[in-house]
Amino acid sequence: MTLGLINANPVVHAKKERVVRTEDSHTDDALNLTELHIRDPEHPYSLEQLSVLSEESITVDEKLGRILITFTPTIQHCSMVTVIGLCLREKLKDHFPPHFKVDIKVAPGSHANEESVNKQLNDKERVSAALENPHLRQLVDECLYSSEL
Structure with a gap:
């Protein structure tokens, strides 16, 4: 057990097997999670x-x-919730043109602070700052570019 973690023992699920996308299937309505590879800020596991x-x-x-x-x-009081949101936003820059909203x-x-977290994650100035x-x-870079996944 790691000291100082809010959720020291998270439930870990197996990675799902997925069909590899082709260029023709790029217009699917969901982004393939295997393209994201984002590690949790507190644990050596992926967000998936x-x-x-x-x-x-x-x-x-x-x-x-x-x-x-x-x-x-x-957990409801996750202190890393904004870091996770920043990681998602940064990772999407690698996969989509800048005109995407x-x-x-x-x-x-x-989350206990759902409204303020959502406001913070979608405010360009706050994200930039x-x-x-x-x-x-x-921390964001470690989550995005970790080779542990």
Whole structure:
């Protein structure tokens, strides 16, 4: 057990096997999670393994240029919820053109500060300011580019 973790013993789910996408299937309504590879900020598991993120929680509308991601923190008082949202936002920059409108939200009722977290994650100025913080930037980069997954 690691000291200092809010959720020291999360439930870990097996990775799902998926069909590899082809260029022709890029217009599917869901982003393939195997393309994301995001590690949880507190644990050596992916967001998918912790059921924080699922394919069903990602909607991509290429015609309208909109993406909606709804994720579920492992506990109601997760202190890393904004870091997870920042990771999702940053990772999507690698997969979609900049004209896409991205909305990232916590699932209804899944976090004690749901409204303020959603507001923070979808405010461009707040996101930009957070990513200028060297500590937060390092944490986001570790989650996105970790080779442990």
